[in-house]
Amino acid sequence: MPLPRMEAETWSREPTVPWPGDAGSASPSPDALRVLNGSGEEEEETSPPFLTDAWLVPVFYALIMLLGLVGNALVIYVISRHRQMRTATNFYIANLATTDIIFLVCCVPFTATLYPLPSWVFGDFMxxxxxxxQQVTVQATCITLMAMSVDRCYATLYPLQSLRYRTPQVAMAVSIAIWIGSFILSLPMAVYHRTEVGYWYGLRTYCIEAFTSKSQERCFILYTFLAVYLLPLLTICLCYSIILKRIGRPVVEPVDHDYQQVQHLSERSAAMRARISKMVVVIVLLFTICWGPIQFYLLFQGFYLHFKANYEAYKIKTWANCMSYANSSLNPIVYAFMGDSFRKSFKKAFPFLFRQRIQDNGGHSGFHNAEMKFVTEQT
Structure with missing residues (x-):
């Protein structure tokens, strides 16, 4: 089963026609191989076609790397530099940024070379x-998103009781456990991947998944779909639904039936609910849109009996992979810089970027900070 972020066929340049098929199983094509003509002389090998994605996709990956590395590095820098930012939730955000940086540095450059190069050139070990x-970072990212959702939900439902357990030390221990679990659960990707030689405009080296049976491959596809997409998505939706329902009710009871106080609390709850609802919609949509296409494609590819790997399928797969890659550069924006505490700490770290916006809105700023803490920077 190919990875959610990179798939076996994209280890090689797919042609328009014919589709090379699985490495080692494709038959030599007369146009793709050097053959002997009637006089015994060797004919010239036809060069692979240079498609638009051979340069367009690497450029897109380079942009993702630039934005992702800068954004995630700033997240880690702000958290480590400012003591008040070292909260339980921010430790999960830092862990999320770490998984994205490891993926961007160690995986994306190798993926980018697959499009201009016709073969996998980095050897069997790589x-x-x-x-x-890749599987480790995907697994760690999704479990971290689940942990963040559960953490915020717990803090919203039990604000006082959660102070005992929602500490940076606990968040660090949970993050370490997430990494250990991800390393263990991802072992099949190392066991079943290997290089093989196939034919496409000559002999080419492919990095493929070689499961022992189709049922084994389908089991791993189904496991990945459930573990890194469906379960995290349902958990995120459930937790934030509970959060929105909880913040819709006043936390403080009015004193002496003060109707003006009741109205004020009602208006404040409505405003808070509207602001947080916008962020929740962004979170759910980002996760669904970025991860959905590649996950459903892999599910369709593995379980649809009449699936044909043609160039149209390759283009869909390339687009779906680009969507999942983009998630690594968008995470810092949604999970960090949409919160006021991150923005203010960022302004303190880089004041020369915000000289035109020194004035504060006073009470409105404090009110907005209190609202966003329900979702982003709870202590």
Missing amino acids: CKFVNYL
């Missing part, structure tokens, strides 16, 4: 290592 590390 074939196993890159695929394994």
Whole structure:
């Protein structure tokens, strides 16, 4: 089963026609191989076609790397530099940024070379290592998103009781456990990946998944779909639904039936609910849109009996992979810089970027900070 972020066929340049098929199983094509003509002389090998995605996709990946590395590095820098930012939730955000940086540095460059190059040129060890590390980061990212959702939900439902358990030390321990679990659960990607030689405009080296049976492959596809997409998505939706329902009710009871106080609390709850609802919609949509296409494609590819790997399928798969890759550069924006505490700490770290916006809105700023803490920077 190919990875959610990178798939076996994209280890090689797919042609318009014919589709090379699985490495080692494709028959030599007369146009793709050097053959002997009637006089015994060797004919010239036809060069692979240079498609638009051979330069367009690497450029897109380079942009993702630039934005992702800068954004995630700033997240880690702000958290480590400012003591008040070292909260339980922010430790999960830092862990999320770490998984994205590891993926961007160790995996994306190898993926980008697959489009201009016709073969996998990095050897058998890197074939196993890159695929394994991709699965580890995907697994760690999704489990971290689940942990963040549960953490925020727990803090919203039990604000006082959660102070005992929602500490940076606990968040660090949970993050370490997430990494250990991800390393263990991702071992099949290292075991079943290997390089093989196939034919496409000559002999080419492919990095492929070689499961022992189709049922084994389908089991791993189904496991990945459930573990890194459906379960995290349902958990995020459930937790934030509970949060929105909880913040819709006043936390403080009015004193002496003060109707003006009741109205004020009602208006404040409505405003808070509207602001947080916008962020929740962004969170759910980002996760669904970025991860959905590649996950459903892999599910369709593995379980649809009449699936045909043609160039149209390759283009859909390339687009779906680009969507999942983009998630690594968008995470810092949604999970960090949409919160006021991150923005203010960022302004303190880089004041020369915000000289035109020194004035504060006073009470409105404090009110907005209190609202966003329900979702982003709870202590």
